[in-house]
Amino acid sequence: MAYKHLFFDLDHTLWDFERNSAECLADIYEIFDFKSLNISSLEAFQQEFSIVNKHHWSLLEQNLITHDELRRRRFQETLENLGVKDLKKSFGLEINEYFLALLPKKAHLIEGAVEVLDYLLPKYELHIISNGWHDIQVNKMKSSEIHHYFGEIITNELAGTRKPDRRIFDYAVEVTKADLAESLMIGDNYEADILGAINANMDTVFYNPDNIPTGQKPTFDIKKLVELKEIL
Template identity: 30%
Template sequence: MYQVLLFDADNTLFDFDACERQAMQETFARHDIVLTEEMKRCYHAINQDLWDRYEHGEVSRETVVYARFEALFARFSISQDAVGFEHAYQAALARGHQLMEGAVELLDDLQGRYRLFLVSNGVVDTQYQRLRDAGLTKYFERIFLSEEVGWRKPQKAFFEPVLHAARPCVREELLLIGDSPSSDIAGANAVGIDCIWMNPHGRTLPTGLHVSGEIRTLHELHAILER
């Protein structure tokens, strides 16, 4: 029986897509730049590539956040301070704390029945502000952010302090809930803990990864936990 639940943050508890859309629109408008659909698609491709490389240890987190708008502006010949723009974007993103449907109700129900941890690769200042503003901090016994841990999901070293904090519970009593195959699912597989894939868009799980269950909404997690 599970005793400790490890929740990812973005696109698991937070509706990161909604937060990102709001932050992008606000920041581009403040800098008098027209944000086109083509620019959005290009940004998402650049950003995803950088985060994938970060998860594989090829680039630093600083490279991810400071290179993405630089690359975007170069692609569209926009004369803008990419570093200053990133700071403004992060501030706007931190103010966005839209939640996935049922997140608060789920955490209310689980609190006291399970030990709840948060495990995220997100930017520290942004994540803490969003957790506070959304009223979620109170639910978690421990919060593990890669920037503070010094390692990132899916690296085994990221999970070492998590497993230590979960004692006396053993790995078989831990369950990770996350949306990213490359960080959440791969990380759980690497350290031998069960995982639930938050997969609202019905994607196909990459070959070689294994999950204990799959959900489209947070409401479906109850049935899995009650098995």
């Protein structure tokens, strides 16, 4: 297949959300003096937030909660799950806003990201399709110095819908003036990125470092980003 347009997910695919998030959470742990809340350790806070955050993003992608609910609930529930009692209802949101201000300043990328983007840029038109907040995603890309690789940065705010809804992929093809048969979606989330793109009749690359088994097979399955150089 002669691809021309490559659509990348951002978080967990190119931008190392787990590492960048862990750094932010370490800052928050100190700034908000979480030791005084009797949270056992920074590691416990980081681990619980990771679990709660993934759960809430899954709910969001199923349209079971809104972005505003995710922002309000993820830190509040993390702290409650760690045994913190009598929290102000606004405390979780206050932490979340600090987190969102700090997170885009972090710059760690998934291993091989720059090498692969340097290889692909002369050959393809590169774009982003993300469920994240638009300004935050743009700032992440600027901080990590990958913004210049991409033409369109497509987010749910612009498309009016989010992955896995096929309408965000339809919107992406429309705004980039791409031919669907010449388009390829690359992402780490099987439900949002891969099944969403398959439902939109777009070929897919599942970035799958943990070797997650899949039902409906992607066009390609890779464990490292550098494997894209063999495919493309």
